[in-house]
Amino acid sequence: MKISCEKYILQSACTIASRATASKSPIPALEGLLLQAGIDLRVTGYDLKKGIYTNIAADIAEQGSIVVGARFFGEMIRRLPDGIVTICSDSNNNVNVKCGKSEFNFMGINADDYPEMPAVDSLNNISSMVAYSSITQEALSTHKRDGGGQDMKGLHTLFSSTAQYIRFIDNLILLDGDLNYFTSMFILPETQKEALCAFVRQLPEEKKNGRVTWYILRDGEKEQAFLMRAIYGMNSVSLDYIGYLMITLNIQAIYAMVKEAHFTDVSELLLVDANGTVLYDGGGMSGDRDMSTVLHAPASCGYRKVENRPVLAAHSDVLRNGWVLVELTPQYMLFRAAWYSLGWMILLFGVVTLISSVALLLISRSITAPFERMQQSMRQIERGDFNVPAIPAVGILEIDELLLRFEEMAERLNDTIEEVYYAKLRETELTMCAQQSEIEMLQQQINPHFLYNTLDSINWMASMGATEEVSHMIIALSNFFRFTVSEHSAFTTIEREVVFAENYVYLQKRRFGSALSVEFHVAPEVGEYLTLRLGLQPLIENAILHGTMRGGRSGVICVEIGLNKGRIRLSVKDNGIGMDKDTIKRILDQRGKRSIGLPNIMRRLELVFKEQCFFDIQSAPMDGTQILIEFPAVGNEEELNRLTKKER
Numbered sequence: 001m002k003i004s005c006e007k008y009i010l011q012s013a014c015t016i017a018s019r020a021t022a023s024k025s026p027i028p029a030l031e032g033l034l035l036q037a038g039i040d041l042r043v044t045g046y047d048l049k050k051g052i053y054t055n056i057a058a059d060i061a062e063q064g065s066i067v068v069g070a071r072f073f074g075e076m077i078r079r080l081p082d083g084i085v086t087i088c089s090d091s092n093n094n095v096n097v098k099c100g101k102s103e104f105n106f107m108g109i110n111a112d113d114y115p116e117m118p119a120v121d122s123l124n125n126i127s128s129m130v131a132y133s134s135i136t137q138e139a140l141s142t143h144k145r146d147g148g149g150q151d152m153k154g155l156h157t158l159f160s161s162t163a164q165y166i167r168f169i170d171n172l173i174l175l176d177g178d179l180n181y182f183t184s185m186f187i188l189p190e191t192q193k194e195a196l197c198a199f200v201r202q203l204p205e206e207k208k209n210g211r212v213t214w215y216i217l218r219d220g221e222k223e224q225a226f227l228m229r230a231i232y233g234m235n236s237v238s239l240d241y242i243g244y245l246m247i248t249l250n251i252q253a254i255y256a257m258v259k260e261a262h263f264t265d266v267s268e269l270l271l272v273d274a275n276g277t278v279l280y281d282g283g284g285m286s287g288d289r290d291m292s293t294v295l296h297a298p299a300s301c302g303y304r305k306v307e308n309r310p311v312l313a314a315h316s317d318v319l320r321n322g323w324v325l326v327e328l329t330p331q332y333m334l335f336r337a338a339w340y341s342l343g344w345m346i347l348l349f350g351v352v353t354l355i356s357s358v359a360l361l362l363i364s365r366s367i368t369a370p371f372e373r374m375q376q377s378m379r380q381i382e383r384g385d386f387n388v389p390a391i392p393a394v395g396i397l398e399i400d401e402l403l404l405r406f407e408e409m410a411e412r413l414n415d416t417i418e419e420v421y422y423a424k425l426r427e428t429e430l431t432m433c434a435q436q437s438e439i440e441m442l443q444q445q446i447n448p449h450f451l452y453n454t455l456d457s458i459n460w461m462a463s464m465g466a467t468e469e470v471s472h473m474i475i476a477l478s479n480f481f482r483f484t485v486s487e488h489s490a491f492t493t494i495e496r497e498v499v500f501a502e503n504y505v506y507l508q509k510r511r512f513g514s515a516l517s518v519e520f521h522v523a524p525e526v527g528e529y530l531t532l533r534l535g536l537q538p539l540i541e542n543a544i545l546h547g548t549m550r551g552g553r554s555g556v557i558c559v560e561i562g563l564n565k566g567r568i569r570l571s572v573k574d575n576g577i578g579m580d581k582d583t584i585k586r587i588l589d590q591r592g593k594r595s596i597g598l599p600n601i602m603r604r605l606e607l608v609f610k611e612q613c614f615f616d617i618q619s620a621p622m623d624g625t626q627i628l629i630e631f632p633a634v635g636n637e638e639e640l641n642r643l644t645k646k647e648r
Contacts, residue, residue: 001064017045
């Protein structure tokens with residue numbers, strides 16, 4: 001399909017037909033308008049209860065049909081600029097609409113899905129069905145023959161079933177052959193019965209010939225359109241008239257439907273016969289006006305001259321009986337409404353311009369303000385102060401995103417500086433702690449008492465002639481001092497730390513003899529892992545001096561080092577005098593203070609491994625003491641540095 005027509009004519013036709021479309025329907029096509037391009041363009045709206053169609057003049061380049069959404073299409077046509085609208089559709093139901101520089105593409109609905117709108121001219125068929133049904137024929141024949149006994153229930157059932165097909169049917173009336181009232185679907189007042197019979201009597205004989213004839217009947221202020229036909233007796237050879245059928249229509253219901261499609265409140269509705277004679281107008285009066293120019297126009301909607309007045313005329317054969325409904329809208333009323341709307345639009349434009357200017361000023365200020373605050377924050381960062389205040393959001397996505405990223409940058413920069421600072425501080429503290437530990441350990445180990453006892457033991461052994469034992473003690477003492485003095489790293493292998501501790505134990509056993517027993521249980525797989533230098537020997541020394549040797553009994557110390565789920569587990573257990581809970585708490589509280597014992601070891605391990613190291617003291621008075629330490633198993637300095645950097 002391909003057609004072209006004036007925009008305002010198409011808009012008017014869509015406005016009229018849309019009045020009969022369904023707002024919501026299980027059949028999507030009923031929510032749309034049916035566009036049919038034939039000789040002209042027909043626009044149809046139908047909701048299965050009422051239907052409206054109108055024909056408009058159009059240039060038909062290619063015939064066809066398509067269904068378009070009523071609301072969408074009507075709003076789109078309204079927004080198009082004035083001019084010629086071109087509508088094209090293809091076999092895939094793709095629709096293209098062009099007008100000036102505007103162009104729209106959308107999907108339509110196949111016209112085959114649009115239900116067929118029933119024609120009102122079926123009244124002729126309905127009248128034939130009623131007139132020549134066996135029920136009607138039997139009732140009229142019985143009434144004519146004996147004046148009674150007819151099946152009234154059957155007649156009323158026939159009337160009721162017939163009336164449901166046409167919504168405009170007001171009543172069905174049967175008159176007998178003598179033009180006396182017979183029966184009707186609804187009871188009639190006596191005055192109306194007499195009026196109907198009198199109306200038929202005064203009709204000329206050529207009107208009572210069995211054909212359908214349409215009339216307008218006025219009863220006071222009420223107007224009715226009705227058809228009448230004579231009924232022949234089918235059981236009679238002579239085919240005499242046995243009665244008359246009248247079907248009255250509610251013309252007000254017809255007008256109510258059509259008035260929904262008015263262009264304006266000043267539109268005039270006329271009921272016109274096929275010759276152009278006005279049968280009825282909106283005021284209830286017929287006139288002598290000639291509407292033939294409107295009826296014979298090539299299109300059913302367009303600008304015409306009626307009685308030398310320019311009007312927008314639209315007509316539709318809604319009854320399909322030769323009568324036409326005509327709507328006339330004065331042209332000046334259309335333009336008056338346009339000028340009225342234009343005035344309001346100018347006023348509205350002025351108000352909107354004023355409001356927009358104020359709003360633009362406020363928006364401009366709201367946009368520039370955060371950038372000014374950002375500039376101030378940058379100057380604050382330049383001075384070294386990274387605690388910049390949060391900048392409130394302005395509600396614009398891009399600007400709010402920029403402000404958020406700036407705040408995150410300042411926060412990350414501050415965190416990075418703090419991280420580097422505190423990492424350097426921890427490193428310095430660890431170095432100083434290690435150095436201080438080395439000094440204090442050296443001072444502690446090279447004390448006159450320890451050196452005197454050791455040298456005295458060597459002298460005594462030498463005087464006894466135990467030269468081999470003297471040699472071993474001198475070598476052990478030499479290795480002991482070499483380990484404490486020569487190495488400067490804070491960590492060493494577990495194997496070397498154990499050898500150092502064994503040298504220390506060897507020298508102490510030469511002092512205490514059989515009163516001291518130290519057992520080492522070291523798993524072979526832990527030898528190459530790193531441990532804190534000078535971390536094991538102080539624990540053994542504490543067990544000797546403060547545990548086993550103070551009790552006046554033989555001391556037994558058990559050292560165990562193993563690997564458990566990637567962690568080094570170190571245990572030093574003695575059978576000494578033990579400690580109470582207050583002493584244990586005091587030792588743990590001394591963590592980080594100047595001490596070469598367990599608190600010092602705990603502090604140095606925490607500086608490196610933080611919360612990944614574990615300490616526990618299990619002891620009771622006169623029940624010995626067990627020191628438990630766990631820390632991650634690290635194989636080399638590179639892995640240790642990577643772990644400590646991650647912790648920082």
